[in-house]
Amino acid sequence: MSIILDHVSHIYEAGTAMEFAALKDINLVIPDGQFIGLIGHTGSGKSTLVQHLNGLLAPTGGNIYYNGADIHDSDFNKKELRSKVGLVFQYPEHQLFEIDVFTDVCFGPKNLGLSKKETELRAYAALKQVGLEDEYFYQSPFDLSGGQKRRVAIAGVLAMKPEVLILDEPTAGLDPKGRDEILDQVAKLREETGITVILVSHSMEDVAKYVDRIIVMNKGQIMYDDEPKAVFRHYKELESVGLAAPSVTYIMQALKKKGLPVDTDITTIKEAKTAILKALGR
Amino acid sequence: MLRDITLGQYYQTDSVIHRLDPRVKLVTTLCYIISLFIVDNWIGYVIAGLFLLAVIKLSKVPFKFMIRGMKAIVFLLLIAVVFNLFLTPGEPLVTLWKLTITREGIRLASFMAVRLVFLIMGSSVMTLTTTPNNLTDAIEKLLGPLKVIKVPVHEIAMMMSIALRFIPILLEETDKIMKAQIARGADFESGNLIKKAKSLVPLLVPLFISAFRRANDLAMAMEARCYRGGEHRTKMKPLAYRKRDAIAYIIVVCYLAVCIVCGKILW
Numbered sequence: 001m002s003i004i005l006d007h008v009s010h011i012y013e014a015g016t017a018m019e020f021a022a023l024k025d026i027n028l029v030i031p032d033g034q035f036i037g038l039i040g041h042t043g044s045g046k047s048t049l050v051q052h053l054n055g056l057l058a059p060t061g062g063n064i065y066y067n068g069a070d071i072h073d074s075d076f077n078k079k080e081l082r083s084k085v086g087l088v089f090q091y092p093e094h095q096l097f098e099i100d101v102f103t104d105v106c107f108g109p110k111n112l113g114l115s116k117k118e119t120e121l122r123a124y125a126a127l128k129q130v131g132l133e134d135e136y137f138y139q140s141p142f143d144l145s146g147g148q149k150r151r152v153a154i155a156g157v158l159a160m161k162p163e164v165l166i167l168d169e170p171t172a173g174l175d176p177k178g179r180d181e182i183l184d185q186v187a188k189l190r191e192e193t194g195i196t197v198i199l200v201s202h203s204m205e206d207v208a209k210y211v212d213r214i215i216v217m218n219k220g221q222i223m224y225d226d227e228p229k230a231v232f233r234h235y236k237e238l239e240s241v242g243l244a245a246p247s248v249t250y251i252m253q254a255l256k257k258k259g260l261p262v263d264t265d266i267t268t269i270k271e272a273k274t275a276i277l278k279a280l281g282r
Numbered sequence: 283m284l285r286d287i288t289l290g291q292y293y294q295t296d297s298v299i300h301r302l303d304p305r306v307k308l309v310t311t312l313c314y315i316i317s318l319f320i321v322d323n324w325i326g327y328v329i330a331g332l333f334l335l336a337v338i339k340l341s342k343v344p345f346k347f348m349i350r351g352m353k354a355i356v357f358l359l360l361i362a363v364v365f366n367l368f369l370t371p372g373e374p375l376v377t378l379w380k381l382t383i384t385r386e387g388i389r390l391a392s393f394m395a396v397r398l399v400f401l402i403m404g405s406s407v408m409t410l411t412t413t414p415n416n417l418t419d420a421i422e423k424l425l426g427p428l429k430v431i432k433v434p435v436h437e438i439a440m441m442m443s444i445a446l447r448f449i450p451i452l453l454e455e456t457d458k459i460m461k462a463q464i465a466r467g468a469d470f471e472s473g474n475l476i477k478k479a480k481s482l483v484p485l486l487v488p489l490f491i492s493a494f495r496r497a498n499d500l501a502m503a504m505e506a507r508c509y510r511g512g513e514h515r516t517k518m519k520p521l522a523y524r525k526r527d528a529i530a531y532i533i534v535v536c537y538l539a540v541c542i543v544c545g546k547i548l549w
Binding site for chain 2: 051054056083087089092095096097107108112156
């Protein structure tokens with residue numbers, strides 16, 4: 001049970017003046033249950049990459065395998081793939097359209113051809129998973145706040161019970177509180193259900209706290225693919241492509257330069273605190 | 283799939299045609315269209331074709347782009363040709379069952395086809411070499427005299443440029459929403475007509491909402507910058523004729539004269 005990308009490349013508008021290679025020879029293995037952060041600057045190809053994972057875009061070169069089957073084989077069931085690999089787009093609240101929140105979340109499972117009862121049970125469970133209170137269920141989705149709308153949209157994908165959940169910039173345009181709430185909710189969801197989560201972002205700070213693996217993309221290629229600590233060691237190279245390591249990494253590096261014997265492989269504030277206290281001998 | 287629409291698409295390059303004043307290009311296109319309807323013999327169309335080829339060559343836009351725009355009108359072209367071919371009365375040439383092809387029919391049908399192709403290509407040359415902003419500037423300037431009879435020329439031009447600007451934005455938005463709904467299991471392709479129409483609801487509702495939201499944002503941004511219509515507004519880059527524009531006008535007048543003489547009077 002995994003997704004494998006084998007020499008995948010994607011060229012937009014091939015053969016015209018606007019030809020643009022968004023992905024160049026990508027090789028990836030995404031095993032079950034991993035929490036992955038996909039990071040890259042705007043235009044690095046990360047959104048293009050995730051749209052390949054559920055077959056919305058077909059690669060112009062290479063193959064993609066889901067559980068061992070090529071997803072672009074003519075007899076492959078794409079609809080089922082899309083229910084197994086749930087993709088939440090950037091600003092997902094822009095896709096809401098139904099008269100009330102509950103009906104909107106039902107849209108996904110209904111398209112899978114499930115019974116009315118099963119559809120509604122899934123919708124209810126999904127709305128609970130994203131932490132939306134019952135009182136909002138029968139309101140128009142357009143009357144909710146930005147953060148609530150986004151939860152509803154994420155629930156719309158969760159209701160299809162995906163095995164892999166891809167979130168494209170789920171925190172874009174949210175305030176710090178809304179951002180933490182959404183990310184905490186996703187982390188909790190992953191803990192409870194054990195699904196694979198791919199978090200697309202351009203902010204290291206966002207993902208450092210949660211993920212077990214970071215894939216850094218630059219100009220359509222994979223630059224680093226490792227655990228967070230190892231990736232952040234390259235903080236100077238990351239800066240050169242318009243990214244940055246979390247602020248604590250910089251603090252630890254600076255402290256070490258000043259002569260404090262601290263561990264610089266630190267990614268979260270909590271770890272930093274214990275490391276500094278330890279170095280000070282307290 | 284939606285990327286194939288070339289309507290109003292601008293091809294970025296540097297050529298004599300690109301540098302011409304947009305007013306010249308607009309007037310030339312109008313004259314060219316008129317010339318296509320004045321001439322009614324082959325000599326006239328050969329001249330029109332040569333003129334078009336020369337302009338395309340000068341514009342440095344690959345010929346492929348012109349052809350791409352033609353795909354949209356293939357159907358229209360076929361209908362026009364078929365109707366003219368079979369329904370023109372005159373000297374019969376071939377009779378298939380109840381349909382008769384006449385000498386006059388062939389003549390009319392082929393003229394119609396050539397006219398349509400030249401017409402589309404001629405106007406594509408203009409849109410491919412002129413940015414939408416420049417084009418609306420030209421329209422505003424050319425319609426300027428109508429202000430005297432209280433025609434809101436500036437407002438019309440502003441509406442046109444906003445509409446043109448929104449075409450690619452809304453296309454992109456449609457593409458995005460479509461993908462988002464497909465990711466939620468929506469199906470836009472299979473089923474009968476009623477089912478297909480129903481499946482458009484999840485696409486159209488978000489699209490309309492997004493269009494209104496964008497319109498609202500734009501209105502707000504314009505107001506924040508104290509936009510209040512055309513009175514006393516100046517331009518950052520006012521249109522000004524240069525020598526090459528005068529030369530272009532002279533060429534166009536010559537072309538029109540040749541067209542009228544060869545295509546109308548001589549034969």
